[in-house]
Amino acid sequence: MTTADRYVEFASREAHGVSPAYERLAHAVARDDDLLALLDDLPPARRQPQLLLGVVRWLGGPVDDPVAFRTHTLAHWPAVRAAMLTRAVQTNEAGRCAALLPVLAALPQPLALLEVGASAGLCLYPDRYAYRYGDHLLGAGEPVLDCALTGTGPPTTRPEVVWRAGLDLNPLDVTDPADVGWLDALIWPEHTHRRARLRAAAAVAAADPPELVRGDLVDDLPALAARAPAGATLVVLHTSVLYQVPPARRAAFVALARALPGHWVSAEAADVLAHPALPSPPDGALHNVLALDGTPLAWMRSHGQSAHWFG
Incomplete structure (x- = not known):
């Protein structure tokens, strides 16, 4: 499965009907050759949609608009990349x-x-x-x-x-x-x-x-x-x-x-x-x-x- 496919699947199967913001962002990333090239430079386990989106939020980036998200992520990629290599998806959902x-x-x-x-x-x-x-x-x-x-x-x-x-x-x-x-x-x-x-x-x-x-x-x-x-x-x-x-x-x-x-x-x-x-x-x-x-x-x-x- 390509990185683009992973983001499309996340958008359609996980975020659809649950998080409109993440559904939009994941589809946008799946169509963005620049972001996909950066993600493909990471180890496969570190390319997860949940990890990218969580790291950008954690670093104070915008997640409500795909254009603003793209601009911020590209401008701050060294910090985003470093966090994606050291943090992990550890959603601790008591629900x-x-x-x-x-x-x-x-x-x-x-x-x-x-x-x-x-x-x-x-x-x-x-x-x-x-x-x-x-x-x-x-x-x-x-x-x-x-x-x-x-x-x-x-x-x-x-x-x-x-x-x-x-x-x-x-x-x-x-x-x-x-x-x-x-x-x-x-x-x-x-x-x-x-x-x-x-x-x-x-x-x-x-x-x-x-x-x-x-x-x-x-x-x-x-x-x-x-x-x-x-x-x-x-x-x-x-x-x-x-x-x-x-x-x-x-x-x-x-x-x-x-x-x-x-x-x-x-x-x-x-x-x-x-x-x-x-x-x-x-x-x-x-x-x-x-x-x-x-x-x-x-x-x-x-x-x-x-x-x-x-x-």
């Missing part, structure tokens, strides 16, 4: 917990959560957030995470979490304003509700910071998993992470996740973790496959805003 909750609440309690690709660890607190499934409210306080569930009923309890830890090549510190600022920059421009949700979730996590370990998802996972307390159900989970992992390394992680005691909860795109005979997604938008121990359960939107159970 995903709402789609994960029906799975987590149904497992044997209490849980020991271990998130791979944890970023700042905001998805390690499903027991601390409030949820709204249509007119069904679960929990109290902020943030309140909304999710449209179809094909299954809403959970009636939150999980009991007695241990939480994360593994990431570059963990982010939820108590560091610079790291939280990068997480803010990764939120799409129109999503003021997600920005407020980030602040509320960061406050929850900062009050009891998670244990985050810098490490590799294969080499360092067994040692961290071994630290989970006896008597708790180990749950290794990840959301929208494995697309950044080379296929051979991805396969090694899957084999390891299957071999560990406890359970494995994943939410990845269907072309990243293949599952045979999936039903068609509910619409043309990008959906992840929510799975438990490798068995697909539902189509899930990438920010947790909806989950469509297979029945």
Whole structure:
């Protein structure tokens, strides 16, 4: 897939109907030979639309007009390039917990959560957030995470979490304003509700910071998993992470996740973790496959805003 194709796909499958600003920008980049030449000089993993757009926002550039975006990005390319080589797409969307909750609440309690690709660890607190499934409210306080569930009923309890830890090549510190600022920059421009949700979730996590370990998802996972307390159900989970992992390394992680005691909860795109005979997604938008121990359960939107159970 060419870089132009990646930006067109992002515009049409991810940003369409979700972020008009990013849809316009991604289409504009896909048609811009100058920007494409600069992007093609980066390693393939660093050409992501989300990374370019997030970095330009983070550096104070305009993202509301394609002409202004192009002018600014070309003029400031050395700084944009340097940030794209050192930063990573680490969207830490607490809203995903709402789609994960029906799975987590149904497992044997209490849980020991271990998130791979944890970023700042905001998805390690499903027991601390409030949820709204249509007119069904679960929990109290902020943030309140909304999710449209179809094909299954809403959970009636939150999980009991007695241990939480994360593994990431570059963990982010939820108590560091610079790291939280990068997480803010990764939120799409129109999503003021997600920005407020980030602040509320960061406050929850900062009050009891998670244990985050810098490490590799294969080499360092067994040692961290071994630290989970006896008597708790180990749950290794990840959301929208494995697309950044080379296929051979991805396969090694899957084999390891299957071999560990406890359970494995994943939410990845269907072309990243293949599952045979999936039903068609509910619409043309990008959906992840929510799975438990490798068995697909539902189509899930990438920010947790909806989950469509297979029945």
